[in-house]
Amino acid sequence: MRKLLNTLFVTSEDVYLSLDGENVVANRERQVLARYPLHTLSGIISFSYPGASPALMGACAKRGVSLAFCTPRGRFLARVCGENNGNVLLRRTQYRTADDPAASCRAARSMIFGKLYNARWSLERTRRDHGLRIDAQRLNAASETLKNLLPAVECETDSEHLRGLEGVGATAYFGAMDDQILCAKECFYFHTRSRRPPLDPFNAMLSFAYSLLAHDCAAALESVGLDSYVGFLHRDRPGRASLALDLMEELRPCFADRFVLTMVNRRVIGPKAFEHREGGTVLLTDDARKTFLTHWQEHKRETITHPYLQEKIFWGLVPYVQALLLARYLRQDLDAYPPFLWK
Numbered sequence: 308m309r310k311l312l313n314t315l316f317v318t319s320e321d322v323y324l325s326l327d328g329e330n331v332v333a334n335r336e337r338q339v340l341a342r343y344p345l346h347t348l349s350g351i352i353s354f355s356y357p358g359a360s361p362a363l364m365g366a367c368a369k370r371g372v373s374l375a376f377c378t379p380r381g382r383f384l385a386r387v388c389g390e391n392n393g394n395v396l397l398r399r400t401q402y403r404t405a406d407d408p409a410a411s412c413r414a415a416r417s418m419i420f421g422k423l424y425n426a427r428w429s430l431e432r433t434r435r436d437h438g439l440r441i442d443a444q445r446l447n448a449a450s451e452t453l454k455n456l457l458p459a460v461e462c463e464t465d466s467e468h469l470r471g472l473e474g475v476g477a478t479a480y481f482g483a484m485d486d487q488i489l490c491a492k493e494c495f496y497f498h499t500r501s502r503r504p505p506l507d508p509f510n511a512m513l514s515f516a517y518s519l520l521a522h523d524c525a526a527a528l529e530s531v532g533l534d535s536y537v538g539f540l541h542r543d544r545p546g547r548a549s550l551a552l553d554l555m556e557e558l559r560p561c562f563a564d565r566f567v568l569t570m571v572n573r574r575v576i577g578p579k580a581f582e583h584r585e586g587g588t589v590l591l592t593d594d595a596r597k598t599f600l601t602h603w604q605e606h607k608r609e610t611i612t613h614p615y616l617q618e619k620i621f622w623g624l625v626p627y628v629q630a631l632l633l634a635r636y637l638r639q640d641l642d643a644y645p646p647f648l649w650k
Contacts, residue, residue, distance in 0.1 A: 314350040315343055316600045318593060320379045323357035326366050348372050350526055352519070354379045354596075373526035377518065379593075386525060386548075397532050400637045401550075405537050412466045414553075414636070414644055415540035419473045420460045421557030421646025426480040427453035428650050429560045433487045433568075441486045449483035452476070466540070473556075480560070487568055494578035495571045504588035508581045511589045512570065515596070516563040517555070519603060520626075524558070525551035527626035531634045554629055561649035562622065566606055575602060615645045 315331065317324065323334045331351065333340040345366060350373035353359065358376060364387045367374040374387040404410045430450045434443055456476050463469045484497040488509065497509050505511040525535040525548045538549025540556070555563075570576045580595030591599060607623030620628060629647055636644040 313348055314352060314604065315348050317351070317353040317355050318379075318597055318600070320355055321357065322353075322355045324351070324353060324355075324359040324363055326360060326363040331363060345370060345372065350374070350522070352377060352522060371530060373522065373529070375522050375525075386522075388529065394532065397634060397637060398534055401533055401537060404637060405539055405543075408466060409464060411539040412464055412469055414633075415466060416460055416463050416469055417644040417646045418540060418553055418556050419469055419476075420457060421648060422473065422559065423453050423456055423460060423476040423480075425557060425647070425649045426476065426560040429565055430480070430483055430487070432565075437489060440489055445486055446483050449479045452479040470540070484564075489572045490574055491571070491578055494581075504586070505590070506587045507589055508578070509567070509571070511581060511591055512567045512576065512599070513563065515591060515599060516567050516603070517559065519600075520555050520558060520563050521548065521551050523623070524548075524554040524626045524630075527630040528554060528633075530627065531630045533630065533634060533637075554626065554633070557629075557646045558625065561647075562625070566603065570599065570602060614648045614650070 317333065319335070321335055322340065325332045325334060326345075327342070329345050331343045331345055331348070333342075351359075351367065352375050354377050356379070359374065364374060366372075368387055376384045376386070378384060404414060427450050430446050430453070433441060434446045434450070453476050456472055460469065460472050463472060481497070481500055488495050488497060495509050496507065498507075500513075501507065501510045502514055505514045528535040528550055533550060535548040535551045537543065538551075538553045541547065541549035541552045543549060576591075576595060576598065580592055580598070582590045582592055584590065607621060609622050610619050611622055611625075612618070613620050613625070613628060615632065616628065625647060632641065633644055635641050
């Protein structure tokens with residue numbers, strides 16, 4: 308089992324990363340700011356413009372340390388990849404599955420089933436914990452819609468129809484999202500999903516959380532030998548890690564969305580944590596991003612019982628476990644891919 312090691316987040320815009328022996332060195336204008344032993348890291352995400360040295364990129368690729376580059380505001384740019392892990396037979400099976408519409412749909416429908424199931428139980432948890440503070444009738448209606456979609460998703464054989472069912476579920480789920488926001492409603496509200504750019508503070512936090520989760524899913528897939536760019540639901544597009552987006556679908560409601568709701572409802576992030584720019588763009592401030600990342604790492608170290616394996620693991624290992632299960636399914640060790648069903 309993969310150990311849950313630290314992820315190094317480089318949030319300063321002017322820091323350059325290099326390699327010195329077995330250490331990652333953070334530099335600013337040729338001055339050493341900090342050193343981090345490479346063997347203690349599972350990943351590095353840099354929000355800095357200068358980037359990293361080729362020597363460090365090579366060392367990360369060789370040791371299986373994921374290295375990703377984002378803009379200072381969190382938009383994904385690129386990821387360093389070394390030699391492909393795993394055997395070629397697994398990747399060829401993945402490519403054949405992706406090229407077969409029926410086989411792609413069988414894999415994708417498990418992921419969408421997991422997404423709608425987890426979305427429903429996210430609503431149910433809010434209704435259970437905060438029934439007196441919310442519009443319980445609206446949450447109940449959205450929950451019933453999601454529940455009624457599950458049988459249709461489970462037996463769907465057409466990818467386009469599957470996307471349609473997913474869209475109906477997403478509309479119902481996001482339609483009740485605003486009711487789950489309990490604090491500072493003058494600042495934190497949800498009317499619709501806005502991504503590029505986010506147009507309100509809650510969407511800004513969702514986008515940042517999804518970027519982090521996508522990185523973890525891509526690293527998990529590559530660690531088991533799968534190609535994160537060839538998906539089953541999200542089709543091929545240059546520069547898009549389609550399989551990572553597939554894998555994260557079932558984790559969005561229970562991992563990212565619940566995390567953002569917790570940050571707002573517990574007042575960890577407040578109204579002053581955002582920059583409002585021309586054109587309506589809303590972004591987290593530098594200090595707010597650091598707070599967000601600190602709590603994200605802490606969340607990944609919380610322990611849960613995996614619903615399929617029935618073993619206690621860290622939240623941060625869930626993408627790796629799901630990637631392993633997906634690889635086992637493609638190898639035909641499992642009859643179907645078992646999605647992560649949170650409750």
